[in-house]
Amino acid sequence: MEMRTHQSHLIMNTGTMAYRNLLKTMHNPDKVLDVVVQPILFMLMFSFLFGSAIAGNVHAYLPIIVPGILMQSLLSAASGSGSQINEDLHSGIYDRFKSLPIAHIAPLAGQLFADILRLFIAAVASLGTGFLLGWRPAGGFGWVVAVVLLDVFLGWAMSWIFAFYGILAKSATMVESVSLMTMLVLSFLSTAFVPMNQLPQAMQVIVHLNPVTYVIQASRMMLNHGVWTNQAWIVLGAGIVVVFIFAPLTVWAYNRKS
Structure with a gap:
């Protein structure tokens, strides 16, 4: 019974911290730029700059560029985790958290779970812009969902790497530079x-x-042919390995710092 109460307490604390981090993202123009504006801007810019030169026209280029911008946007969104954690560590807010009756790991867990929604927002911004430009996934909507889930999972796995670096780095500026x-x-x-x-060559x-x-x-x-390839299995396996390695390292570094 006590263990169940502790688990529910941890889940509630993590949810509260995740909500806090999402609010910080939405009220910070720089963070909104990374998650929403940057995917839209890059999709428009690269489509019209390179579409004719590489594929003959913008419409023919979209099946090439949409998956690329999607992954680039998720990498950018994932990198925000490190700078956010670093800012919180150096602002002293974690010292305030330690004085509150919340689970010690909740601030870190809240940041990483908030990243999942940030990644989904970046994915929707990327794919939505491509759709408005005329891109249509030949594989069908089901494969769009599969790609989003796979790419978001990999982006979330990368968030652990950026979070680990954010805990160890001396400043948020350094984290942002290396992440970029x-x-x-x-x-x-x-x-x-x-x-x-x-x-x-x-x-x-x-x-x-x-x-x-x-x-x-x-x-x-997946998007253009509706096929789950060996590369998709490699990506999924790589994401699991990254989480398996960096989640414990990040928690260890967090416990030492906070």
Whole structure:
């Protein structure tokens, strides 16, 4: 009975902390920009800049660019976890949390669970913009749901890495800089914007080693052909491994810091 009460207490505390972090996101223009505006802006910009050069026209380019922008947006949204945690640690708010009758792990758990909704918002912004531009998933709506769930899960797994770094870093500015560079390298050195066969041979080797390439390729196959490939299994397995490794590390670092 006592264990059940403790679990319900932890769930309530985590829900409250998650709600707090979502409110902070919605009331912070920088965070809203990352989650909502950036996916829309990148979808419009890259579609009209590169559509004609790569695929002949914007409409033909959308099946290529939509999965790429989706993953880029989720990486950007996931990176916000690290800077938010770092800001809270250095602002002293966690010291205030320790004086409250709440579960010790609730602030961290609340941040990571709030990230799930942030990732879904970024996914809807990306796919919704593509739909308004004329993109239609040939695989059907069911495969859209499958892609969103898979990509959001991987984005949430990446949130643990960014959160771990956010706890260890000395400043939120450093977290944001490293997160931005990581997002740009992973997205631009992948097949997010250009098909593999249009890249130089040396670049293909680098792109092939990039894990984000597997996510985008798997997403394209599901959205455009309605097929669950081996790459999708690799992506799912990689996400599980990342959570298995970084969740305990993040909790350990959090307990030491707070």
